[in-house]
Amino acid sequence: MGRGPVGAPALIKYNDQSISAVTEIAAAAKDAMVLITTVTASDDSSTDFVHGTNDVVLDSTYPVYLFKFINIHPGTNDKEMHIYFTTDGTNWNASKTTTWFNAVHDAAETYTGGPAYNTNRDVQGTGAQTLTQSVGNENDESCSGEMWLFNPSSTTFVKHFLTHVSTKWEAGDAESDDFGAGYVNTTSAVTGVRFIFNSGNIDSCTFKLYGIKDS
Amino acid sequence: MALLNRQHIKLNNRGVRNATAFGSLNLGSMVFIKKLTSDGSDDDLSFVDGTSDVVLDDTYKEYIFLCNDIHPETDDGDFSFQGNAVGGSGYNETITSTYFRAYHNEDDDSTALQYLASKDQAQGTGFQILAQGMGNGNDECTSGYLHLFNPGSTTFIKHFTSRFNTYEGSNFSIDQFCSGYFNTTSAIDEIQFKMASDEIQGGTVSLYGIK
Numbered sequence: 445m446g447r448g449p450v451g452a453p454a455l456i457k458y459n460d461q462s463i464s465a466v467t468e469i470a471a472a473a474k475d476a477m478v479l480i481t482t483v484t485a486s487d488d489s490s491t492d493f494v495h496g497t498n499d500v501v502l503d504s505t506y507p508v509y510l511f512k513f514i515n516i517h518p519g520t521n522d523k524e525m526h527i528y529f530t531t532d533g534t535n536w537n538a539s540k541t542t543t544w545f546n547a548v549h550d551a552a553e554t555y556t557g558g559p560a561y562n563t564n565r566d567v568q569g570t571g572a573q574t575l576t577q578s579v580g581n582e583n584d585e586s587c588s589g590e591m592w593l594f595n596p597s598s599t600t601f602v603k604h605f606l607t608h609v610s611t612k613w614e615a616g617d618a619e620s621d622d623f624g625a626g627y628v629n630t631t632s633a634v635t636g637v638r639f640i641f642n643s644g645n646i647d648s649c650t651f652k653l654y655g656i657k658d659s
Numbered sequence: 660m661a662l663l664n665r666q667h668i669k670l671n672n673r674g675v676r677n678a679t680a681f682g683s684l685n686l687g688s689m690v691f692i693k694k695l696t697s698d699g700s701d702d703d704l705s706f707v708d709g710t711s712d713v714v715l716d717d718t719y720k721e722y723i724f725l726c727n728d729i730h731p732e733t734d735d736g737d738f739s740f741q742g743n744a745v746g747g748s749g750y751n752e753t754i755t756s757t758y759f760r761a762y763h764n765e766d767d768d769s770t771a772l773q774y775l776a777s778k779d780q781a782q783g784t785g786f787q788i789l790a791q792g793m794g795n796g797n798d799e800c801t802s803g804y805l806h807l808f809n810p811g812s813t814t815f816i817k818h819f820t821s822r823f824n825t826y827e828g829s830n831f832s833i834d835q836f837c838s839g840y841f842n843t844t845s846a847i848d849e850i851q852f853k854m855a856s857d858e859i860q861g862g863t864v865s866l867y868g869i870k
Binding site: 475476477507508541542543544545559560561563566568569592594595598600601602604605606623624625626627629631656657658659 | 824
């Protein structure tokens with residue numbers, strides 16, 4: 445908690461009298477889900493969260509991290525949103541073993557699909573893990589979702605992650621419900637996550653990174 | 660009555676005693692309650708309302724258990740949970756549940772999305788599998804979350820949903836979804852996690868209340 449009064453006089457009473465000039469309230473009284481940073485993308489080639497840069501915390505400070513991405517809008521039509529991980533902050537080539545499946549339903553109700561596994565969207569190796577596919581770039585089209593990342597700082601275990609995304613496809617005004625998961629197959633600490641389309645820029649998006657406390 | 664000790668509130672940069680009221684400061688909506696850490700040889704990890712700072716009653720309408728790097732004693736271990744109702748004896752509540760998974764192996768020659776009838780329950784009283792087949796290699800484990808809805812209700816059954824990813828003993832990544840309900844109108848005030856056989860030999864389970 446920063447210096448200076450944090451509460452109005454009526455907020456806290458001391459010997460039954462309201463007090464002002466409260467300068468600190470301990471961590472025990474705070475939310476377990478801590479907003480670390482908000483990043484607003486604007487025509488960016490990628491959005492990177494690297495520990496120690498741009499206010500990003502992605503280390504042993506928290507045992508679990510939660511990314512929220514709200515209305516990722518591609519610069520060009522029909523794009524896949526991918527994620528990569530880094531262990532050195534520079535090279536986005538951490539090896540992964542992952543799964544991916546989805547269910548689809550179009551607006552005209554002429555097509556439903558799945559849920560079905562898609563071997564073109566999973567990965568074994570250092571390639572891209574798909575968050576979602578076929579994101580449209582009309583003005584109202586986008587995808588939104590979340591990713592849980594467990595204990596990225598571990599130097600003992602692999603790093604598990606879970607993703608869940610809702611996407612408005614570029615074709616048929618279809619909704620796609622997308623589930624990805626896997627582990628980053630390294631015992632080095634994961635220090636960064638990259639969000640990037642398979643080609644073209646991220647025209648706009650709000651990304652939020654939270655740390656989940658366990659004490 | 661002093662609500663908080665002097666370590667919790669500072670006034671003009673000095674700790675204060677005898678705080679008597681605490682107002683409407685927004686303290687957030689996800690409240691950490693309790694973390695259990697496996698000491699490397701645990702038969703189970705148990706959350707019991709009213710003991711060891713655990714709150715698991717009608718204080719919150721939703722609880723989340725975050726399970727991090729659970730590591731089994733024995734290869735291909737199944738991580739599971741059960742509940743105990745207020746006044747009940749034993750973790751043996753009646754459960755009806757579903758379980759499905761997606762998997763992909765490191766050899767890159769086996770994938771599937773499938774329902775797994777061997778892991779669900781139909782009015783069963785056994786421990787519910789949350790994550791199956793985790794390896795016991797040094798870097799192998801499972802992580803995920805379990806949501807438990809309104810365990811303090813004495814009107815409704817108690818829903819739960821979960822999702823875990825597992826590094827499986829034969830080097831598969833398995834994304835597992837389980838949901839179901841405790842088929843009781845008694846309040847559930849105890850939750851226990853354990854392996855289907857042998858010990859939990861690492862990892863943490865943290866309990867949160869959602870306001």
